[in-house]
Amino acid sequence: MSPRRRVLYDEQEESGKDFMVMGWKSLDRSRLIINNCLLFPFIYCRPVEFSEVEYPEVENQRRPQFWDPIRLALFTLAIAAIIGIAIGIVTHFVVADDKSFYYLASFKVTNIKYKEKYGIRTSREFAERSHQIERMMSRIFRRFTRGHRFIKSHVVNLSPSEDGVNVLMVLMFRYPSTDNAERIKKRIEKLLYTSLNTNQLPLTINKQSFRITPLDSKKMRNLLNSRCGIRMTSSNMPLPASSSTERIMKGSKIAMEGEWPWQASLQLIGAGHQCGASLISNTWLLTAAHCFQRNKDPSQWIVTFGASVKPPAVKRSVGEIIIHENYHKDTNENDIALIQLTTQVEYSNIVQRVCLPDSSIKLPPKTSVFVTGFGSIVDDGPTQNKLRQARVETISNDVCNRKDVYDGMITSGMLCAGFMEGKVDACKGDSGGPLVYPDNRDIWYLVGIVSWGQSCGLPNKPGVYTRVAQYRDWIASKIGM
Numbered sequence: 314m315s316p317r318r319r320v321l322y323d324e325q326e327e328s329g330k331d332f333m334v335m336g337w338k339s340l341d342r343s344r345l346i347i348n349n350c351l352l353f354p355f356i357y358c359r360p361v362e363f364s365e366v367e368y369p370e371v372e373n374q375r376r377p378q379f380w381d382p383i384r385l386a387l388f389t390l391a392i393a394a395i396i397g398i399a400i401g402i403v404t405h406f407v408v409a410d411d412k413s414f415y416y417l418a419s420f421k422v423t424n425i426k427y428k429e430k431y432g433i434r435t436s437r438e439f440a441e442r443s444h445q446i447e448r449m450m451s452r453i454f455r456r457f458t459r460g461h462r463f464i465k466s467h468v469v470n471l472s473p474s475e476d477g478v479n480v481l482m483v484l485m486f487r488y489p490s491t492d493n494a495e496r497i498k499k500r501i502e503k504l505l506y507t508s509l510n511t512n513q514l515p516l517t518i519n520k521q522s523f524r525i526t527p528l529d530s531k532k533m534r535n536l537l538n539s540r541c542g543i544r545m546t547s548s549n550m551p552l553p554a555s556s557s558t559e560r561i562m563k564g565s566k567i568a569m570e571g572e573w574p575w576q577a578s579l580q581l582i583g584a585g586h587q588c589g590a591s592l593i594s595n596t597w598l599l600t601a602a603h604c605f606q607r608n609k610d611p612s613q614w615i616v617t618f619g620a621s622v623k624p625p626a627v628k629r630s631v632g633e634i635i636i637h638e639n640y641h642k643d644t645n646e647n648d649i650a651l652i653q654l655t656t657q658v659e660y661s662n663i664v665q666r667v668c669l670p671d672s673s674i675k676l677p678p679k680t681s682v683f684v685t686g687f688g689s690i691v692d693d694g695p696t697q698n699k700l701r702q703a704r705v706e707t708i709s710n711d712v713c714n715r716k717d718v719y720d721g722m723i724t725s726g727m728l729c730a731g732f733m734e735g736k737v738d739a740c741k742g743d744s745g746g747p748l749v750y751p752d753n754r755d756i757w758y759l760v761g762i763v764s765w766g767q768s769c770g771l772p773n774k775p776g777v778y779t780r781v782a783q784y785r786d787w788i789a790s791k792i793g794m
């Protein structure tokens with residue numbers, strides 16, 4: 314075929330017709346083909362009339378019409394198909410949004426031995442082993458799904474098997490809502506099997522033992538709700554550790570609903586918010602003993618949950634108050650109390666229990682911990698309707714007992730947290746509330762209860778908290794957990 318050159322010329326000169334035409338003109342003059350098409354208001358083509366003098370060769374040739382009806386129909390069809398595909402792609406990626414898909418996976422790990430402590434979910438042994446398994450899962454799935462499909466895995470149980478440890482875990486993925494759970498399940502199995510064959514994994518997973526079943530979000534929540542210290546957003550996404558550096562005192566950051574789901578407000582009927590408290594089971598809360606100095610009558614107290622005091626997300630009346638028998642108000646020793654609700658709470662994204670730390674938990678100085686509460690933001694100021702949070706750091710009892718700090722007033726049942734330069738601190742009305750610590754799996758532990766401090770946020774006067782790990786036996790003796 315001869316090379317062709319696109320030409321645009323004014324037909325007026327040749328035929329006296331007053332419209333512009335566009336066509337292809339062969340460089341080989343003897344086989345000249347020109348499309349004579351009117352492009353507006355619709356594509357209309359007709360043969361060109363040429364002067365004999367100029368192009369005598371084409372005189373009797375029936376020029377093939379480019380836009381014959383069949384071509385026009387095919388062309389229209391092709392355009393329609395392209396538009397259709399484009400719409401499909403757009404809806405797939407834009408309109409059909411991603412949805413969470415949950416799976417319960419169980420398998421046997423054969424190169425480790427079961428330990429007694431794996432039976433206690435708040436033990437260091439359980440946390441470390443689970444973390445290792447979760448890291449391995451995320452390595453397998455992040456690589457293969459280029460990071461964005463896999464969200465999280467969470468070990469829910471470790472149990473003994475004759476030749477190793479049985480693992481039960483929840484896997485969370487995000488795929489377009491148009492996808493289906495069984496199809497994704499097949500994909501997950503395939504990914505896992507390939508990496509079991511090709512990867513050097515720290516744990517040996519027995520391939521035959523691997524089972525995976527889709528979970529609906531309700532089943533998934535029930536599974537995780539029986540766990541403590543897990544925060545979820547309303548879309549069931551895990552909430553990562555807060556990085557807030559705002560403070561309760563003089564701060565401005567307000568906590569989101571569901572961010573601190575164990576936080577409760579302890580209120581005296583008619584007098585409003587008095588203290589904070591932390592949910593540790595579906596009927597029990599932990600708070601400070603000094604909150605009941607004015608009134609110990611359970612019928613006068615109510616407990617609310619949610620990120621604001623008014624209106625609360627959930628409200629309960631109090632059935633029983635257990636104050637530590639050795640609480641001393643002059644020394645602030647054993648500033649701890651338990652509250653039992655008259656009716657249990659439903660766990661949800663907004664109401665959740667916090668984990669109690671193992672009595673062996675060690676928090677080195679300068680560990681980041683978080684304190685939350687509805688307390689005042691300036692010394693002697695009013696309490697707040699919206700929940701506030703602050704990141705503080707642990708301070709060793711030795712430093713806290715220094716002459717220029719609290720001069721020997723800190724006992725082994727107390728824990729100091731804040732900053733030596735002051736400013737960020739809990740304050741009045743935060744008492745009884747939680748000081749929490751997230752482990753490397755983002756599981757939150759109640760390490761302290763807001764207890765006392767000299768004024769709020771003063772230099773060298775950090776917040777003093779009841780050291781919860783020290784009271785594990787006392788708590789167990791009262792409520793059996």
Ligand code: ARG
Pocket residue numbers: 688738739740741742743744745763764765766767768769770775776777
């Ligand atoms: N005792 C106070 C209360 O009743 C809490 C004090 C905490 N003070 C502090 N500076 N961290 O709310």
